Amino acid sequence: SGYVSRHDEL
């Protein structure tokens, strides 16, 4: 899964 979906938190 892409970077964005894995890092959707702050």
Add this chain to the structure above:
Amino acid sequence: MNIFRLAGDMTHLASVLVLLLKIHTIKSCAGISLKTQELYALVFATRYLDLFTDYISLYNTLMKLIFLVSSFSIVWYIRHHKIVRRSYDKDQDTFRHYFLVLPCFLLALVINEKFTVKEIMWTFSLYLEAVAILPQLVLLQRTRNIDNLTGQYVFLLGAYRSLYILNWIYRYFTEPHYVHWITWISGLVQTLLYADFFYYYFQSWKNNVKLELPA
């Protein structure tokens, strides 16, 4: 977005606002570790590299901007503001925080989810955030009387990551394939570092006495 995560973000925001309130209104940073603030500025700078490249939501972008601007302005205040800087006790804030940066970076090179620059920088920011509070905790043990705002600041900062842990548990049970060991373990280590502070903070609140950490 679940309630635990929202509560965590709001608690984190509150900790930053309490600190800015203290520094901006009473023009004092007594008891605050500049080193922890510098580490946090580095944490946000390396974690939010995707600020302008990936858009997740207005909330996400807004909060990233707030954390970036506030952390760097707090460092500026303590370092350069003519009144605030006088209340910074550099003789007490002696934790060699640069010794934390390199090991976290090396660990991020070795243990990460993907070997790309963005991912390694993000993982580095996660490990660094886990230990960023250490200079502040050491300073609190040296500072005899901890003022309320400083105590509240550290409490909120520790509480936000505890709420994130609840958020990860919630997401683990509600989202298939939601497994992020690196995030979970570093978040747990970070929260455990606050354990004794939480204990003494709760004791001072329960017995209604001044917060003091044993040397």
